[in-house]
Amino acid sequence: MKMLKLSAICAAVVLLSTSAAYVDRQHLNKRKPMNFDSGNGFAVLELFTSEGCSSCPPAEALLERIQKEAGDKPVYILAYHVDYWNRLGWKDVFSSPEFSKRQYWYNSKFTSEVYTPQLIVNGKTEFVGSDEGAIRKNLTSALNEKATATLALQGLQKTNSITVHYKLTGQPLQGQLVIALVQKHGVSQVKAGENEGRILQHAQIVRQFSTFPLATDGQGSQTIALPAGFDSENWEMIGFVQNTGTGEISAAGKTTVSSNL
Structure with a gap:
């Protein structure tokens, strides 16, 4: 049963990565500056990624650019390299089962599929990590929230x-x-x-x-x-x-x- 479950997960990852690649092309080519007008909120951006995923490098590059544009704004970016891609031909040296476990924990709350690149903002919202439009929208919303x-x-x-x-x-x-x-x-x-x-x-x-x-x-x-x-x-x-x-x-x-x- 475990092997069948893992195979199903891998199949879902490949399928969703294909759609993520389309989002990469649509959003990364725009290269529009981010809007960081904000209140006193903050944004924790948690990216689940892997060197074994062809759709992940564009997402990582996008978040690196966002971090540079954010400057001294309270934007905190964390890239977790998951280990479930390792069985498909390449072992990511930065990967850890702990990070995969954290992603599964999140997805039990979102009731979504486990895939890469997945981005979670402030533990509340999840979407494809290379979707610049979604990042722009959620980042602006998070920074405009009133921090308690x-x-x-x-x-x-x-x-x-x-x-x-x-x-x-x-x-x-x-x-x-x-x-x-x-x-x-x-x-x-x-x-x-x-x-x-x-x-x-x-x-x-x-x-x-x-x-x-x-x-x-x-x-x-x-x-x-x-x-x-x-x-x-x-x-x-x-x-x-x-x-x-x-x-x-x-x-x-x-x-x-x-x-x-």
């Missing part, structure tokens, strides 16, 4: 770990604290699969993902293991507070990781 809480983060690197200090102010002071360590840039030469022969440029690669219960007063400290290859100059920390029931994200922030070594 703010999250401040501080990361301190130690010998084998990182200590995360956080403070949530406003309402609600509840939810789950999510901490992602993000590699800002990466390059891979793909030798098999749908992207065989291509050199892929990646941005905002989630390399480690941790969740913690939020302290009742909204502030505290947590310790996470130092991942292999961590580089404080080329990585950053993005955190957010998420309702585990609905998936909705109520506050977000980011910081660099300082070192006392």
